[in-house]
Amino acid sequence: MSLSALSSSGGGFGGWARRLWRGCGARLSGVVWVSARQGRTVFGATLATLTVVCGWLTYQGHEVSSYVTAHHLQGCTIGYEPWRCEGTSAAVSALDDAYGSTVESTGLVLIALPPALGLFCGAPLLAKELESGTYQFAWSQSISRTRWLAGRLGVLFAVTLVGATILAVVSTWWVNTVLGRFPAYYHWYTGMSRSTSGPVVVGFCLLGVALGAAIGLLVRRTVTSIAVTAVVMSGLRVLIDRLRLAFVRPETISAPVHLVAVGPESPTGLSALLAPALPPDATLVDNGFLTAGGLRIPQPTDMNSTSGSDQLSCPSNEPLCLAHQHEVVRAYADIHSAAANWPMMVTETAMCLVLTMLLTAFCFVWIRRVP
Structure with a gap:
């Protein structure tokens, strides 16, 4: 089956995607269209997850913000001294009792999302193709290895960039809403607040995808690639977190x-x-x-x-x-x-983007060694 035949098959997702792109004055074709079509399940699951997470952040942030406004806690610095919340201890305790545990759980979910992209989107992207041998069919259709790889990575990077940017905007607003309101989430430099707001979200999402793809290309086994990506990504998160202090003078x-x-x-x-x-x-x-x-x-x-x-x-x-x-x-x-x-977040983001580019370049070099 040729690429054009594959792109024309299927009426559901394919028809919707073609109409969307034609309406925008553009049209997917060739290896890019095949990559988008093959990844429609993963992209759909990612979109659904992003929608649920952003919806929950919006709802929870609105609830906390409404409580703070209703009880006049806007100037409070809860969780560290001085509180600056004289006469509001009952309202502060009630706020923590009502939302404290869910705020902490939400922060942990936000921390886990960028590595999850690398595990479930980046790692299987190339490892699955190499493990099953389906890449050989694409290469036999007068498509070079680098063009095939560019299509596979380009679509995933584009989807990740758009989704991560939306998530970064919503999560940054949420972090600013809950920051200083709860004992478990009270400092700007804590892991949950620092790693789940601003451009760092986008940087870690792109890094997770690039790392997963590079490891998948090396290992060529889907399950093993996921496991290795989890370990390496955890180490990189810790390393980047430490290095940010070296680039911002106290x-x-x-x-x-x-x-x-x-x-x-x-x-x-x-x-x-x-x-x-x-x-x-x-x-x-x-x-x-x-x-x-x-x-x-x-x-x-x-x-x-x-x-x-x-x-x-x-x-x-x-x-x-x-x-x-x-x-x-x-x-x-x-x-x-x-x-x-913000200087620290920009530093972390820059390190993530540099590593992303290096890993992507490695993929284009190593693909030539695949038999």
Whole structure:
């Protein structure tokens, strides 16, 4: 059966797709049409899932937003100090009781969606063709390997890009609606809020598809490709999450030091209180003391923006602190404030897109080695 014959067969999905494209002034043909037709089940399931998820996000976000407005909680910073919600503790508790568990579950679903695209769309895309041998028929129809691969990847990337963009818009609105409202979802830098909003959603979706396709091309077994993709994608998520911190420089704040009684063996020592200079939404990277010569003496501490343990003291058990305690002039803290959120997301997205392009290029190189 030729490609033209295959494209003309079937009246349901094929007829609907042809009418849509003709109405837009364009027409699918050749390997692109075959790829779209062969993937109609996967694309339909993806569209249905996207519709359900976006509908649920819209409904839940509207419910939370209506509750917040009705109980005047717009300015609250629930989940970390200071709350700024004086006299609303009952309403805050009721909000968490009503929506807290479902908000957390929804966040976990959003985190799982980009890897799921790689597992169920990207990995079987080429592995299934290579495992069954159907790719040989396409290559016998005067279609080059690179053209066949471009059609297979191009359609999936296009569908993923459109769907991921829609999901990113809706999920970003949802994250901004629930952010700061629940103890399990209260920081801009938590995994659920950071990985489920903004361009990061699109980046991870495209990366999942590219990774699945590349592994499928290498392994040539559908089930094995899915398993390997799951493991590698999990590792990449962790790696990219760590690397984002290396590309965004933290802010440094400082505070004066004071002589205080620190213990019977050292009757006086240095102490610093950094809390007044810390934004309530900051995440701590490092802290310690500074000497007049610019030497940094890192200090272990539980200090962060969400607890009352925010005091540094020296002498401590570190020999470096003991040796230089008389040279200390100020205390410091390296932090990331909420202003670093978008630079970090752009950094993560850029890393995802670079990896996506590299994996796609690998597919076009490796396809020539397939017998």
